[in-house]
Amino acid sequence: MPSHLKELVRARMEKTGESYQQAIRHVRAQEERAASASVVSTDERVARSRTVADTAFSIAVVRAEESRRPDGERLFVDPYASAFAAAGTDVAESTERFLELPFFREGVRLRTRFIDDCVRDGLAAGLDQVVLLGAGFDMRGLRMTEVAARRATVFEVDTPYQMDRKRRALESAGVRLPAHVVYVPFDFETADLDGELGGALETAGLKPGCGAIFVWEGVIGYIDDATIDRSLRFMATAGGPRSRVVFTFADEEYLGQEGMAARTRRCGFTSCEDIAGDALWRRYLPGDPHPNAWVTKVGLATR
DSSP states (O other): OOHHHHHHHHHHHHHHOOOHHHHHHHHHHHHHHHHHHSOOOHHHHHHHHHHHHHHHHHHHHHHHHHHTSOTTTOSOOOTTHHHHHHHTGGGHHHHHHHHTSTTHHHHHHHHHHHHHHHHHHHHHTTOOEEEEETOTTOOHHHHOHHHHHTTOEEEEEEOHHHHHHHHHHHHHTTOOOOTTEEEEEOOTTOSOHHHHHHHHHHHHTOOTTSOOEEEEOSOGGGSOHHHHHHHHHHHHHHHOTTOEEEEEEOOGGGGOSSOHHHHHHHTTOSEEEEEEHHHHHHHHSSSOOOTTGGGOEEEEEEO
């Protein structure tokens, strides 16, 4: 969930005594009313998009820290994360604000490991196309040896602005992209998401309907309900049978009363399981879960 929403929810709980679920419903409704009552200019949309993109630096910091942990403690290794963390000096203040949020570091660690495991499972099941929607500084295409071993193609989809920042950071670190990693710069604000994104991916080499692993990490909290549905339908259609999407989201109250299992079925997937952060903690980390861990969830929907 975006940090400003967390602050609004916390303030409402303290002021009214409401439960977390009640407070987040009211805050979310207020946000939606404010959005519908205002007209957002192109410049404002660009600024907002770039602010969201900046969160990738804080995630890179956590992944770089993880890579320096002892073998018995770390959940994954990302040798490229330090290059992105170093490139984020111009947004150091906002990066630090994210890092100070309760459960932020642990949440990134746990979701990264879980998504890695889901990608491995998909590759082992015979899928050879991986699509990173809102790729940010995700480096699974290089750091996961299973990708190259399976001879899979990784399609990294993000805004031209973010793709350019990623390219420049890697070039500065002397990292060259292998042929199996393909950049797909894309403006997600387009009205024709299905047609234009499908066309861009197909032009980049995606074989539509032949099965794919979609990674949708850290995106749902920044888009509205209609875009969530459009994106799920797109993945179900573009990927075709055997496809799967692994994604992150907040407590289901944040997404309304329907629930993710029903929602993904309505959008074309046959099954969906979700796991809360406290269960992930018990799976991957010692000790008791952080008190806020339950709010964060990861889902895996299959077609």
